[in-house]
Amino acid sequence: MSKKQKRNLIRILIAAAMMVVFALLPFDGWFRFGFFMIPYLVIGYDILKKAGKGILNRQVFDENFLMAVATVGAIILGEYTEGVAVMLFYQIGELFQSYAVGKSRKNISSLMDIRPDYANVERDGAVCPIDPDEVEIGTIIVVQPGEKIPIDGIVVEGSSTLNTSALTGESLPKETAEGDEAISGCINMTGVLKVRTTKEFGESTVSKILDLVENSGLRKSKSENFISRFAKRYTPAVCYGALALAVLPPLANICFLHTPPQWGDWIYRALTFLVISCPCALVISIPLSFFAGIGGAGKAGILVKGSNYLEMLSKTNYVVLDKTGTLTQGVFAVNGIHHSQMERDTLLAYAALAECYSSHPISKSLQAAYGKEIDKGRVTDVEEIGGNGVTAYVDQKAVAVGNGKLMQRLGIAYQECTQAGTVVHIAVEGSYAGHILISDVVKPHAKQAILELRKSGVDHIVMLTGDGRKAAVQTAEELGIQTAYSELLPADKVAKVEELLAEKSDQEKLAFVGDGINDAPALSRADIGIAMGALGSDAAIEAADVVLMDDDPLKLAKAIRISKKCIQIVYENISVAIGIKLLCLVLGALGIADMWLAIFADVGVMVLAVLNAIRAMFVKNL
């Protein structure tokens, strides 16, 4: 508890004790009034002061004003105990709220407890810990077993096992050795590592992730905006309602019914109205639910950039998946070399060299199959033709490496391949030299992931790929996806996403899932862009709205389930809180609900809503 909270607790205890004692004492009239003013002022002086200031600043209708009017009214009516009790319970509610919010703030930030406190730098032979902010790029840092890697870099000495679970939610440890990338936020488990930093602390993965999580609440969901608009209108509405309730029925009694006005009774009802009217429960529980949901998702390795995205995710009915790197491992292997007009190794060498500047998985596998050091000096005039391939000069010979479209474009006759997979045609000096068959491996969980997506309520699953039709159909059938579009350029993918966006209704949301490498336009065009396997890829973290830290497609369904749970809690809170309040308002107007029930409607509902909101944090078994 903070100092402020402790002070308030003491005030509550003192006031409560005095209230009970004075209620038992046989005082009457002014004596009674005088005695009850002591606990009332002890517990309520700050509320009264704030209400006064609010009126001076023309901010009349806030909860301080409501409480001040309700309690002063009750005291004037001679209901001293109730007046003090309302103030007392209001303060108890406030204390509980601030305690719960503080607690969940702490819990959620400890979920994402990946901030490194120091970096070990070797100076004059001794290792000393310094502030990670002060470490310059290129510094060698030492990471002991049990410590977090504070800054992104490359391992220059030592080998070890890394625990990435804080970032990815994945418990399987990762081996690392000299020359590997060391990503900040991972915990070094076994050996001592020396890492040469390649980024500043502020640009490192760990800082970017923390920044993202901390700022996620700034993008507000529709529910949050609805509640703040509601609260803004609701409070004044209830105040006028209370005024009408206090004045109109007695006037009606006098003028039309010619009965006694019963001012006291109606004013008492109006005051219960005011107590019920406080919108705290709603206003606090909705952002708290989203905060808890986003925190829980973060723990599972799913970063959501804002509550609006969490809300949209729960309404996802269209999931468009990129094939490569999302459903398949994106690890291509050369499976065969056909129709080669020259030595197989020579053909492979031409292909690998021409593609040596590309980071596309296919070119990587060509290079891997080539197996020798790439001498970039042999390659000149590289030109990449998006979605087609590459043309380049290798050893002064014109080489074209790409798909059938590239061959057509260059007017070169080529042989189709009979097997499924990606076919890389090669032409040297304008004549066809053969093709290399490369096929991709489907991720182990991909099929189950598609099933679970359907189970989570996603009706339309669409696969997009730049690969050939055969490979696309083969993968789609294997995974049980009915709709697949193949041979798409990056721009075609955006067009397909737009087509689907136009087809769906407004309530349904469309998520595009990619690896963030060359599908950034589609990621940003979709309602929700989900980037996968983003650990270590800044581009993906920037472009996407939801970031899955590792590349397990099962996380997709999990993300949707987390969002659904969170939204359900939000709706529960909205409907229960508004429902109970409206019910109590009606009962209060009819004179059935007294001030004690009003206190429950105010404080009790708030406590329930806050406890329910915290539930959104628990996502482990989803």
Add this chain to the structure above:
Amino acid sequence: MKKTYKIEVDCANCANKMEEAAKKTAGVKDASVNFMALKMAVEFEENCDPKAVMQEVKKNCKKVEDDCEVYL
């Protein structure tokens, strides 16, 4: 230009009011307050001095919610 500031405020409704007040301040294009993270993100209009604008934002926030703080 967009900047994020740390804030101190006790209740969620007050945070909403601060957001409203910040949005209405001259020189502020958009503002968003995150009660849970206690942060305020302010997007400024072109060619205006964020420091001067933030002084106004702070003043306006204090007007709607006496018990709040914006750390500049």
